[in-house]
Amino acid sequence: MSDRTIRALWSVDAAQAPGTELDDEALTTWYGRSERPTLRVNFVTSVDGAVEVEGYSAGLSGPADKRVFGILRMVCDGLVVGAGTMRHEGYRAVKLDERRRSWRRERGLPEAPTLVVVSNRLAVDPTAPVFTEAPVRPVVLTSAAAPEPAGLTKVADVVRVGERDVDIVAGLAALRERGLSQLLCEGGPHLFGTLTAADQVDELCVTISPLLTGPGASRITAGPQRDGGPVGLRLHHAMAADDLLLLRYTRR
Structure with missing residues (x-):
């Protein structure tokens, strides 16, 4: 299986059976435009929560993540x-x-x-x-x-x-x-934190890279604390590309 190949795991819409290979048309449907104003945030992180490797997010990304990255830009x-x-x-x-x-x-x-x-x-x-x-x-x-x-x-x-x-x-x-x-935020962590503190985030698309980077790197969010406690999200869909996970969470 190519490292660009993305397969369905689960979706709230149940559009494709688990294991189905998703082409760009299917991915566009999975990440489609909303009928209402929406702010979507997109990040990649390591399994242990790092936002970077040697100072840059590219060390966490890969061909499958870049496919989704391009589609998110296309639809916003x-x-x-x-x-x-x-x-x-x-x-x-x-x-x-x-x-x-x-x-x-x-x-x-x-x-x-x-x-x-x-x-x-x-x-x-x-x-x-x-x-x-x-x-x-x-x-x-x-x-x-x-x-x-x-x-x-x-x-x-x-x-x-x-x-x-x-x-x-x-x-x-x-x-x-x-x-x-239809707004897409690509970061950085302080902007994401500011948006969360202001209760403006509708969706989080997060790619989890199968890496343990160890201590040192920051998280995908930083900055002011949000009043009112955590924001509840639901898993909208999950996909996999080899050992890499691509998740989409939406507001409850």
């Missing part, structure tokens, strides 16, 4: 990422291949999702290809106090929500006013 309206994660992981302009662009065109969507960068301090480089080569004009969520880098408004829309820190609830509302109802 906006791709939300923290500025620190964007810099550290070396994000490029969000572009899709022709097959995925065609899928979006057939559904009346722009050919690529809108990149949304969250930055309290506006610590972004307007000359970076992630902005200058973007097929769809990016959006930057920032605070009222952040100084604006020269040239940023030439390559992105700057939306200020919150005085000294980004008001993430207001920011998400502003995105939805722009028609970005």
